[in-house]
Amino acid sequence: MLGALLIGVVALLWSPLPGSPTAQAAPSLTSKAGAGTVISSTDITDQKDARMTGARQVIAMTYLSENAQGELIPVRGTVSIPEKNPHGGDYRIFAWAHGTAGLGDGCTVTDRMGVRVDGKERWHDWMGPWLDDGYVITATEYAGVGGPGVHPYADGEMQGKNVIDSVRAARTVVAQYSDTRAGTDYLTSGGSQGGQSAVWAGHLAPTYAPELHNVGVAASSVPVDTSQLLKVVAPGVPPVAIPDYVTYVSYVLAGVKAARPDVDVDSYLTPLGKELVEDAATQCYPEFSPSTRQYNVGQMVTKPLAEGPLIGVVHELSAVPDAGYRAPMLIQQGTLDVVAPAPLTSAWVDRARADGARIDYQTYNDQHGLGAYSETAALKWANTLQWAR
16 A cells, blocks of 8 residues: 555656646556656657757656665656668667766756757767667666655666666657557667666666567776775875766765665765765766866875775675676777776676677777767667667
């Protein structure tokens, strides 16, 4: 009874207002409503900055997915339905996970995929070719961003489930808004935090969503183990050449506090560190990053982060599994990347291959956050995979 009541309240709170344009009523939710269940959907095609060129419709959706504690909560995302379908049959699904944007409720990315910067669409060079090739793009936020609680940043398993549940939800949404269905075949993709999420989704796919078919994973700039960047943080550590190091450390520690409240993160922090981690829980990357550049990580802590349980917890949350992959993967890596260093990625690729993973590992003379050329290569690679049609 309590479960049904809670889900009913969630549906009420997260459904669009009556009379909102092309809003779809939430399905009848019960205590058995599962991950990927759509709570609400609204056509935002004509909303400012929502539509990328090549999308016929853009649908904002709220659906159920897990938080760090394994509870189903409302998670936001969008579905971009392409103008054409050159492959015929059901739509292929491109499940995209965005990179670090911040932990606060206002730090959404997916409802602004058509935003223009200096007169040019921000995401078109990356996502446009997928739309032109007839892929439905489902783009998820992460649990806690624009929804209940604080986003547990770098919790790879949770993020991977959010990605997969967005595929489940997207299939429902496409059926509501399009005459063409979205198939069960999907590819996960993303860069940086999104790359971690995409690979985790590939690892989870066979057991978490056996009703779907994960055709492959295309991921770039993957932080395979964030704990490696944090374990060197100690009082007095001089500034290092890692862009936005304080920002990332603050986000990770805020994420640990959200995911594992049993870990006393504050016991490691100076007053400045506590202030930064508190700010990280609400501030978005474009605003937070510039404000942290006057500090270095050594000013944040009273003792090495490698002492006690903290680093082990960060590893447990963030490390990408190196075994158990069934679908082929394209891993793209910049050799000059200091946020997700190439030696760590290369070692992970070797371990995963030793377990039987099929990995196409491509390196580029580039830094963290590869250019649109990486998506061009990913689309070409994706079209060589075994899709249903």
